[in-house]
Amino acid sequence: MDHFDYRAGVLHAEDVPLAEIAAQVGTPVYIYSTATLERHVGVFREALAPLADPLVAFAVKANPNAAVLATLAKLGLGADVVSAGELLRAIAAGIPASRIVFSGVGKTEEEMRLALEHGIFQFNLESEPEAEMLSEVALSMGKVASVAYRINPDVDAGTHAKISTGKSENKFGIPYDRALVAYDRAAQLAGLDVQGVAVHIGSQLTDLAPLESAFTKVGALIERLRDAGHAIRTADLGGGLGVPYDPALPVPPSPAAYGAMVVRVTQGWNVRLMFEPGRVIVGNAGVLLSRVIRVKQGASQPFVIVDAAMNDLLRPSLYDAWHDIRAVRPRNAQVQATVVGPVCETGDTFATARDIDAVEADDLLAFMTAGAYGATMASTYNSRALTPEVLVTGDQWAVVRARPPVEALIEGDSIPDWLRG
Ligand SMILES: Cc1ncc(COP(=O)(O)O)c(C=O)c1O
Ligand SMILES: N[C@@H](CCCC[NH3+])C(=O)O
Helix, strand or coil: CCCEEEECCEEEECCEEHHHHHHHHCCCEEEEEHHHHHHHHHHHHHHCCCCCCCEEEEEHHHCCCHHHHHHHHHCCCEEEECCHHHHHHHHHCCCCHHHEEECCCCCCHHHHHHHHHHCCCEEEECCHHHHHHHHHHHHHCCCCEEEEEEEECCCCCCCCHHHECCCCCCCCCEEHHHHHHHHHHHHHCCCEEEEEEECCCECCECCHHHHHHHHHHHHHHHHHHHHCCCCCCEEECCCCECCCCCCCCCCCCCHHHHHHHHHHHCCCCCCEEEECCCHHHHHHHEEEEEEEEEEEECCCCEEEEECCCCCCCCHHHHHCCCCCEEECCCCCCEEEEEEECCCCCCCCEEEEEEEEECCCCCCEEEECCCCCCCHHHCCCHHHCCCCCEEEEECCEEEEEECCCCHHHHHHHCCCCHHHCC
């Protein structure tokens, strides 16, 4: 069942008409469905059911809203974090440190210290100098850091170049061929407990084959590392599973198909498996609701100008990403239009020459599948306030991030004395 559906001709989030939220909170606004989050966690878990005690660490970067994280924490998910900010958000939302893994190529000494203080489950190291630094930081605190190395398997994930992370030319992880040397050195560092291997080859993957080849390489590496005397106890298989954005494209592999492949490929590894799903948990659990400001006739087709813009939802400008666009109250007519925001950039275009529901000024339009990498990538470009966020459950809803007043943008800056008076 889709939790964003039409009832009596009006698009709802669960039992709440989107128009009600627009009327009270204004637009643009992100709206998330609790029931969808719950369903996605359930489906992902079920797909991994044959595994013993997997750690599912939600990739906080996909949606760090406190209410979303608290929902996932209640469902027992851990967190994959990439900064002090994400770590603190995860902990504040009730995710225990024992379920937190810290990824990222540029962890600073300060971030390492913070994560060690909290006692997180695992650091995924992305370079040999990082291992040296973490060991020193841990020793200086009288602690030992549990670590894995993120391996760069040199596998083409077949996704957009800007979200591909597993090719040798990408900045992520250590080269596969360097692994044995790196592990041998890490094992000598007194501040580290080398417990695992990690991999993550990219995001919005629509084919399981590259994931399977990356995992197969991880399996072979685990054997080689064990032969070399390393007690490998965890394998973190990252995230990356794609979600359907464009109904005209084939549906990406289901979590069930992904899980079955994982169970098959990891048989006999004898490790605790870890996962870092982001998009597959939150992508379809959110929409960006906007209002049509006006429709302007261009030389060849209409431009639908909405009050959301690239600063609210960056994915179309950054990755040419496709988001389904639905009228909240369809008028039973279609039009071919280019849907744009008010920001002064040509790239502030959500869809070009797209067949959409015919709309007029003041109509509400929803950008679907906007729960992942939506609000979190928003900016205040063009001095537009950050987009508020709403969480729905059944017939209840709450603002979980308020729209800041535009004055806050001005108050945030300060004018030095020499420019005053
Ligand atoms: C290390 C790491 N883990 C997990 C994820 C989550 O990816 P996705 O949202 O595609 O599941 C990402 C982002 O691609 C990542 O960089
Ligand atoms: N921001 C990207 C995903 C990046 C994943 C980061 N590891 C997107 O919207 O598709």
